[in-house]
Amino acid sequence: MLKLCGNGVKSTLPLYFRYCLPYSTSTTERASHCMEIYLVNSLGFSREEAASASTKVRHFKSTEAANSVINFFKRAGLDKAQIKNLITLVPKLLNCKVDKTLKPKIRIFQDLGLSNIEVVDLIAGNPTVLTRGLDTHIAPSIKLLKSILGTDETVVKVFKRSPWLLSCNLPKRMQPNVVLLQSYGLSSERIQNLVVQRPRFLAQDSKWIEGVLARVEEKLRIPRDASMFLSGVYLVSSLSEKSLESKYQVFKSFGWTESEVTTMVSKLPFSLKLSEATISSRLNFFMNELDYEPGYLASHPRILMYSLEKRVLPRNSVLQALKERKLIKTKTSLYVVVGLKESQFFTEFVLPYKDELPQIYESYINNKTGIC
Structure with a gap:
């Protein structure tokens, strides 16, 4: 040898x-x-x-x-x-060295509750973890996650979803950010959800995160104690200031006021995740073709999130055909209709009229396009 x-x-x-x-x-x-x-x-x-x-x-x-x-x-x-x-x-x-270096690292994951197969998957997903110091890196990171998440099972869940986490020095990278979020009044439960759902966010530089939090309050006008604050954090952390401002301008080009855009964002921050072209096409349909007012759309922003081609247009065509033939006796809004599950919409608005208005049924079944 x-x-x-x-x-x-x-x-x-x-x-x-x-x-x-x-x-x-x-x-x-x-x-x-x-x-x-x-x-x-x-x-x-x-x-x-x-x-x-x-x-x-x-x-x-x-x-x-x-x-x-x-x-x-x-x-x-x-x-x-x-x-x-x-x-x-x-x-x-x-x-x-197998006995001194590799075995202890495998053992700590097994002690955490990972099966042999899961340990293999963890290593295969992040080989560099085996080069990290056990006492200086791996064990402190696991200890920190346990203190935040509470249970070994949740820590394992996080590692399975994000094996790269073990390549970070979590006490150095994540702990200051957890303290920062606590200073903003975020509860332990919300911080836990953030670690599970968006661990990469908490591994960022603290100054960058502090800037994101400030923009959510100052630009989006979402207070830190609001239920949508974290959604605002996710939005701002994924968009540049230029992109965010460009999307605001699209709404304003359709006559929206700053206050109306703020109302919409406070209710559903992810409405600004849509591309500028998508926002424009949906506003054009609802405002120019259906005469919806900015105030209504701002108060019901979820309607803007549905696909025009796959959901809104087919359902609107069915709804209008039924209204024209006076087959709907109760006042039913498009907002309610597009929010229904597919099975529920089909059962309530399509299937009952299969024999009476077969063209509605056939058109919706075939391609979900307009009604003749």
């Missing part, structure tokens, strides 16, 4: 190592060359892949150590393709 130490190669080298190493090369070059050959022969790397991987490792310690690592991964449940992927992404894993 290959063993590098000091100034050269000590050996009981396999034959293919003994005859492939030019003695004129440096120790580092010989180690890199040996690693290339090892990767080709043990894990099926191409020469190009092996050469690329070997450049990421300063010293290749020994084939014995590398074999120990590969065998450990096999026993853990990783197949050859997964092991190859791990080593491709993090070649220095081959130099890790």
Whole structure:
């Protein structure tokens, strides 16, 4: 087996190592060359892949150590393709000490409640976790998440959804942001939901997050104690100030006041996630074709979120046809109709008129386009 130490190669080298190493090369070059050959022969790397991987490792310690690592991964449940992927992404894993470095990290995840299969998935999804310090990085991060989320089960849920989290120093990155949100009056439950649903947000720089929180209050006019505050946070964190302002201007171009846009956003911040073209086309339909007023749309913003082609136009055509034929005795608004589940709408507004008005039924069934 290959063993590098000091100034050269000590050996009981396999034959293919003994005859492939030019003695004129440096120790580092010989180690890199040996690693290339090892990767080709043990894990099926191409020469190009092996050469690329070997450049990421300063010293290749020994084939014995590398074999120990590969065998450990096999026993853990990783197949050859997964092991190859791990080593491709993090070649220095081959130099890790199994008992001292790898086993304790696997054990901490198992103690958390992850099954062997789930541990394999976690490692495959984020190989760099095995290069992080157990006591300096992994254990403190798990401890922090437990303190926020309360249960091991929820921590596991977060890791499954976002395995990259273990690559972050959470006490350094996340804890200050949790304190910041607490200072804004967010409850433990809302912070927990944020960690589960949007952990990447809490891994951002604290100054950036503070700017997002300020924009939600100042631009969107959503107070920090409002139920929609976090939705506003999600919106602002995903849009630039320029994009946000451009969308405001689209509404204003249709005659909306700043106050009406603010009313809409306070009720449904994600109405501003629509593209400018989509906002324009939907406002054109509701305001110019159906004569809806800005005040009504601002108070009922959900109607703007439904697809015109797939939902609003087909249902509006059915509703108008039924009203024209005086088949609807109660006053029914388009807002109520488009909000119904598909099965409910079909049962209440299409199916009962299958025989009386077959054209309504056929048109809706075939393509959900306008009624003749």
